[in-house]
Amino acid sequence: MKESEFIDKLRLRFNPGAQPGGIGDDCAVLAGPDGNDILVSTDMLMEGVHFRSGRFSPYDIGWKAAAVNWSDIAAMGGTPVGSFLSLALPSGLDESWADSFLEGFGAVCDAPVLGGDTIRSSSGLCVNVTVLGKIARGKALLRSGARPGDIIYVSGALGDSAAALKLLEAGENIPAGCETLLERHLRPIPRLEEGAALASSCGVHAMMDISDGVGSDLRKMLTSSGVGAEVEVAKVPLSDGLRRLCFERGWSGTELALCGGEDFELLFTADPSVKPEIPCFAIGRIVEGDGVKWTGGEKDYKGFEHF
Ligand code: ADP
Ligand code: MG
Numbered sequence: 001m002k003e004s005e006f007i008d009k010l011r012l013r014f015n016p017g018a019q020p021g022g023i024g025d026d027c028a029v030l031a032g033p034d035g036n037d038i039l040v041s042t043d044m045l046m047e048g049v050h051f052r053s054g055r056f057s058p059y060d061i062g063w064k065a066a067a068v069n070w071s072d073i074a075a076m077g078g079t080p081v082g083s084f085l086s087l088a089l090p091s092g093l094d095e096s097w098a099d100s101f102l103e104g105f106g107a108v109c110d111a112p113v114l115g116g117d118t119i120r121s122s123s124g125l126c127v128n129v130t131v132l133g134k135i136a137r138g139k140a141l142l143r144s145g146a147r148p149g150d151i152i153y154v155s156g157a158l159g160d161s162a163a164a165l166k167l168l169e170a171g172e173n174i175p176a177g178c179e180t181l182l183e184r185h186l187r188p189i190p191r192l193e194e195g196a197a198l199a200s201s202c203g204v205h206a207m208m209d210i211s212d213g214v215g216s217d218l219r220k221m222l223t224s225s226g227v228g229a230e231v232e233v234a235k236v237p238l239s240d241g242l243r244r245l246c247f248e249r250g251w252s253g254t255e256l257a258l259c260g261g262e263d264f265e266l267l268f269t270a271d272p273s274v275k276p277e278i279p280c281f282a283i284g285r286i287v288e289g290d291g292v293k294w295t296g297g298e299k300d301y302k303g304f305e306h307f
Helices: 005-015 056-072 095-108 160-169 179-186 192-199 214-225 240-249 252-259
Strands: 028-031 035-047 077-091 113-120 126-136 151-154 204-209 230-231 265-270 281-287 293-296
Touching: 028 077, 028 252, 056 077, 056 095, 056 179, 056 204, 056 265, 077 192, 160 179, 160 240, 160 252, 179 240, 192 204, 192 265, 204 214, 214 230, 214 252, 214 265, 214 293, 230 252, 240 252
Parallel strands: 077 113, 230 293
Antiparallel strands: 028 035, 035 126, 077 126, 151 265, 151 281, 204 265, 230 281
16 A cells, blocks of 8 residues: 555545645644644654664754654744654663754754653654644645646755665765765755745745655645646756766766655745745746656656655
């Protein structure tokens, strides 16, 4: 069973009314006090699946657990309010591990930790974080807002994290000049300021963060919005480090950028008459219909699948 099939089953069982901003978006959107909406999201990291402790320091694990969660608040345009931190800890972790983990967790965002749970794990470290954010009522940018004619943008270069993972999985060291790729894999930066700027500007219609690759995540936005897209593959931004590595190895940078996950950049669409207020790259446009046409591409790019 695919991840999406399981989630669809769960949604039909527990949330058949498909509450806007409920299951299926980066955060749930709930009416809050003082003219705000409350944003809630949760993400889990599991040793052996999302990281291997030999390669991630405790600081990196703390950082990444925080960053992937705050990225979902950024994806709606929200401002952090607080988090809940739940840990399943294997025995044998010492105080310096805890200090370093918490240091990394807190370095991403200084919103308070409001609660959580701590248990013992019999099989590796597991970190679950729930984040709360806020945004002016009705201003959250949903995945469902893309309209035909919109330009599709990404907030930064893609594929660095996937390239670093590919090297790590092959047991290789990171070559000189490619350190930024590893940095982006270990310590992604949630685009909180950029997301909030986009949510408060006119003409931005839909947004999400890129956790599973554009090949997967753009399709989620298209399905949710009931539209299709044309992507100009040559316009997908690649960093200099990724270009250099791909040149040396004969890898396809485009494939890593579109099919690799964990970039945590923002993917958004905006009216063609609007110039977005953040640094970003136009990669295509929204059209009527469904699916993605990859102009200038070599294949039908699919993103990362968890199952
Ligand atoms: P993200 O990458 O932002 O976490 P996805 O694109 O993977 O989100 O979409 C998954 C959607 O399904 C999210 O809205 C998430 O809250 C929801 N979801 C995933 N797993 C579960 C679950 N076990 N129970 C309820 N909702 C879930
Ligand atoms: Mg997300």
